[in-house]
Amino acid sequence: MDYKSIEDRMEKTISVYAEKLAEVRAGRANPAILNKVKIDYYGTPTPINQVAGVSVPEARLIVIQPWDVSVLKEIEKAILASDIGINPNNDGKVIRLAFPELTEERRKELVKDIKKIAEEAKVAVRQVRRDGLDEFKAKQKNSEITEDELKQAENDIQKITDKNIDEIDKILENKEKEIMSV
Numbered sequence: 001m002d003y004k005s006i007e008d009r010m011e012k013t014i015s016v017y018a019e020k021l022a023e024v025r026a027g028r029a030n031p032a033i034l035n036k037v038k039i040d041y042y043g044t045p046t047p048i049n050q051v052a053g054v055s056v057p058e059a060r061l062i063v064i065q066p067w068d069v070s071v072l073k074e075i076e077k078a079i080l081a082s083d084i085g086i087n088p089n090n091d092g093k094v095i096r097l098a099f100p101e102l103t104e105e106r107r108k109e110l111v112k113d114i115k116k117i118a119e120e121a122k123v124a125v126r127q128v129r130r131d132g133l134d135e136f137k138a139k140q141k142n143s144e145i146t147e148d149e150l151k152q153a154e155n156d157i158q159k160i161t162d163k164n165i166d167e168i169d170k171i172l173e174n175k176e177k178e179i180m181s182v
Contacts, residue, residue: 003153003160006132010125010164017121017168021175024114029062029099031055037082039074048075062097069093102179110179118172122165129161 022032031054038045048054052066052075066072075095079088089096102110133154140150 003132003156006128006157007160009128009131010160013121013124013128014164014167014171017117017124018171020117021114021171024110024117024175024179029056029058029060029097031062033084034062034064034079037078037084039071039078041071041074048078051075060099060101062099064088064095064097065093066095107179111176114172114175114179118168121168125161125164125168129157132157 019032019035022030023035031049034048034054037048039048039051040046041051048064051068051071052064055063055065057063064075066075069092072090072092072095076088076090079086079095079097086097086099089098136145136150136153136157139145140147145153
Protein backbone atom coordinates (compact mmCIF):
# COMPACT_ATOMS: atom_id res chain seq x y z
CA MET A 1 0.00 0.00 0.00
CA ASP A 2 1.11 3.54 -0.67
CA TYR A 3 1.60 5.84 2.31
CA LYS A 4 3.64 8.45 0.43
CA SER A 5 1.10 11.28 0.81
CA ILE A 6 0.76 10.61 4.55
CA GLU A 7 4.55 10.61 5.00
CA ASP A 8 4.89 13.78 2.91
CA ARG A 9 2.26 15.64 4.95
CA MET A 10 3.89 14.57 8.22
CA GLU A 11 7.35 15.63 6.99
CA LYS A 12 5.91 19.01 5.95
CA THR A 13 4.47 19.39 9.46
CA ILE A 14 7.89 18.68 10.96
CA SER A 15 9.64 21.17 8.65
CA VAL A 16 7.13 23.89 9.62
CA TYR A 17 7.74 22.98 13.28
CA ALA A 18 11.52 23.23 12.82
CA GLU A 19 11.10 26.66 11.16
CA LYS A 20 8.98 27.88 14.07
CA LEU A 21 11.63 26.72 16.53
CA ALA A 22 14.35 28.50 14.57
CA GLU A 23 12.48 31.75 15.13
CA VAL A 24 12.50 31.29 18.91
CA ARG A 25 15.11 33.60 20.37
CA ALA A 26 17.46 31.43 22.40
CA GLY A 27 19.92 34.14 23.48
CA ARG A 28 22.13 33.57 20.47
CA ALA A 29 21.84 35.81 17.46
CA ASN A 30 19.93 33.90 14.78
CA PRO A 31 18.95 35.69 11.55
CA ALA A 32 15.86 33.43 11.31
CA ILE A 33 14.08 35.63 13.86
CA LEU A 34 13.88 38.29 11.13
CA ASN A 35 12.07 35.95 8.69
CA LYS A 36 8.63 37.30 9.59
CA VAL A 37 9.71 40.97 9.63
CA LYS A 38 8.81 42.76 6.40
CA ILE A 39 9.34 46.37 5.35
CA ASP A 40 7.36 48.49 2.93
CA TYR A 41 9.80 48.65 0.01
CA TYR A 42 8.36 50.86 -2.72
CA GLY A 43 4.83 49.73 -1.84
CA THR A 44 5.65 46.03 -1.58
CA PRO A 45 6.00 44.11 1.71
CA THR A 46 9.53 42.75 1.44
CA PRO A 47 11.56 40.54 3.83
CA ILE A 48 14.58 42.30 5.31
CA ASN A 49 17.02 39.76 3.86
CA GLN A 50 15.94 40.84 0.35
CA VAL A 51 16.87 44.50 0.86
CA ALA A 52 19.89 44.13 3.13
CA GLY A 53 22.79 41.94 4.05
CA VAL A 54 22.15 40.20 7.36
CA SER A 55 25.21 38.93 9.20
CA VAL A 56 26.11 37.55 12.63
CA PRO A 57 29.61 38.85 13.48
CA GLU A 58 29.34 37.78 17.14
CA ALA A 59 27.24 35.25 19.07
CA ARG A 60 24.92 37.95 20.44
CA LEU A 61 24.81 40.44 17.56
CA ILE A 62 23.03 40.68 14.21
CA VAL A 63 24.14 43.37 11.78
CA ILE A 64 21.75 44.49 9.04
CA GLN A 65 23.39 46.46 6.25
CA PRO A 66 20.85 47.70 3.67
CA TRP A 67 21.96 47.91 0.06
CA ASP A 68 19.92 51.11 -0.25
CA VAL A 69 20.58 53.36 2.79
CA SER A 70 17.21 55.07 2.28
CA VAL A 71 15.41 51.99 3.71
CA LEU A 72 17.34 52.12 6.99
CA LYS A 73 14.49 53.93 8.81
CA GLU A 74 11.91 51.50 7.36
CA ILE A 75 13.90 48.51 8.61
CA GLU A 76 14.24 50.10 12.04
CA LYS A 77 10.48 50.79 12.20
CA ALA A 78 9.62 47.25 11.10
CA ILE A 79 11.87 45.72 13.77
CA LEU A 80 10.38 47.96 16.45
CA ALA A 81 6.84 47.06 15.31
CA SER A 82 7.61 43.31 15.29
CA ASP A 83 7.44 41.24 18.44
CA ILE A 84 11.05 40.05 18.52
CA GLY A 85 11.67 42.14 21.64
CA ILE A 86 14.98 43.72 20.65
CA ASN A 87 15.60 47.43 20.13
CA PRO A 88 17.54 48.18 16.96
CA ASN A 89 20.61 50.40 17.14
CA ASN A 90 20.85 52.58 14.00
CA ASP A 91 24.15 54.35 13.30
CA GLY A 92 23.17 55.78 9.89
CA LYS A 93 24.83 52.99 7.88
CA VAL A 94 23.85 49.73 9.57
CA ILE A 95 21.41 48.48 12.18
CA ARG A 96 22.72 46.39 15.03
CA LEU A 97 20.54 44.05 17.08
CA ALA A 98 22.23 43.15 20.36
CA PHE A 99 20.79 40.08 22.10
CA PRO A 100 20.78 40.33 25.89
CA GLU A 101 21.83 37.44 28.13
CA LEU A 102 18.85 35.25 28.99
CA THR A 103 17.82 34.97 32.62
CA GLU A 104 17.03 31.57 34.12
CA GLU A 105 13.37 32.57 34.37
CA ARG A 106 13.25 33.58 30.70
CA ARG A 107 14.93 30.30 29.68
CA LYS A 108 12.26 28.29 31.52
CA GLU A 109 9.56 30.40 29.87
CA LEU A 110 11.08 29.72 26.44
CA VAL A 111 11.22 25.98 27.15
CA LYS A 112 7.49 26.09 28.01
CA ASP A 113 6.83 27.93 24.73
CA ILE A 114 8.75 25.43 22.61
CA LYS A 115 7.03 22.50 24.34
CA LYS A 116 3.69 24.07 23.39
CA ILE A 117 4.88 24.42 19.78
CA ALA A 118 6.01 20.76 19.86
CA GLU A 119 2.61 19.65 21.13
CA GLU A 120 0.92 21.58 18.29
CA ALA A 121 3.17 19.77 15.80
CA LYS A 122 2.30 16.39 17.35
CA VAL A 123 -1.40 17.20 17.13
CA ALA A 124 -0.92 18.08 13.44
CA VAL A 125 0.88 14.76 12.83
CA ARG A 126 -1.93 12.88 14.57
CA GLN A 127 -4.46 14.73 12.42
CA VAL A 128 -2.62 13.50 9.31
CA ARG A 129 -2.75 9.96 10.78
CA ARG A 130 -6.50 10.30 11.38
CA ASP A 131 -7.07 11.52 7.82
CA GLY A 132 -5.04 8.61 6.44
CA LEU A 133 -6.92 6.07 8.55
CA ASP A 134 -10.26 7.54 7.48
CA GLU A 135 -9.18 7.20 3.86
CA PHE A 136 -8.34 3.49 4.33
CA LYS A 137 -11.56 2.85 6.28
CA ALA A 138 -13.53 4.36 3.41
CA LYS A 139 -11.69 2.06 0.97
CA GLN A 140 -12.54 -0.94 3.16
CA LYS A 141 -16.17 0.16 3.37
CA ASN A 142 -16.29 0.38 -0.44
CA SER A 143 -14.77 -3.13 -0.63
CA GLU A 144 -11.59 -1.81 -2.31
CA ILE A 145 -9.44 -3.42 0.41
CA THR A 146 -10.00 -6.29 2.85
CA GLU A 147 -10.28 -6.02 6.62
CA ASP A 148 -6.81 -7.56 6.98
CA GLU A 149 -5.37 -4.95 4.62
CA LEU A 150 -7.08 -2.25 6.70
CA LYS A 151 -5.47 -3.65 9.89
CA GLN A 152 -2.08 -3.72 8.13
CA ALA A 153 -2.58 -0.11 6.96
CA GLU A 154 -3.49 0.97 10.51
CA ASN A 155 -0.29 -0.65 11.85
CA ASP A 156 1.89 0.88 9.10
CA ILE A 157 0.39 4.35 9.53
CA GLN A 158 0.90 4.10 13.30
CA LYS A 159 4.58 3.21 12.75
CA ILE A 160 4.99 6.23 10.46
CA THR A 161 3.25 8.43 13.06
CA ASP A 162 5.47 7.13 15.89
CA LYS A 163 8.60 7.78 13.81
CA ASN A 164 7.53 11.38 13.13
CA ILE A 165 6.56 12.06 16.76
CA ASP A 166 9.99 10.75 17.81
CA GLU A 167 11.54 13.17 15.32
CA ILE A 168 9.57 16.07 16.88
CA ASP A 169 10.78 14.99 20.34
CA LYS A 170 14.42 14.91 19.16
CA ILE A 171 14.16 18.40 17.66
CA LEU A 172 12.52 19.63 20.88
CA GLU A 173 15.22 18.06 23.03
CA ASN A 174 18.01 19.71 20.98
CA LYS A 175 16.33 23.13 21.14
CA GLU A 176 15.75 22.72 24.88
CA LYS A 177 19.46 21.96 25.40
CA GLU A 178 20.37 24.99 23.26
CA ILE A 179 18.16 27.30 25.32
CA MET A 180 19.29 25.98 28.70
CA SER A 181 23.01 26.00 27.84
CA VAL A 182 23.34 29.44 26.26
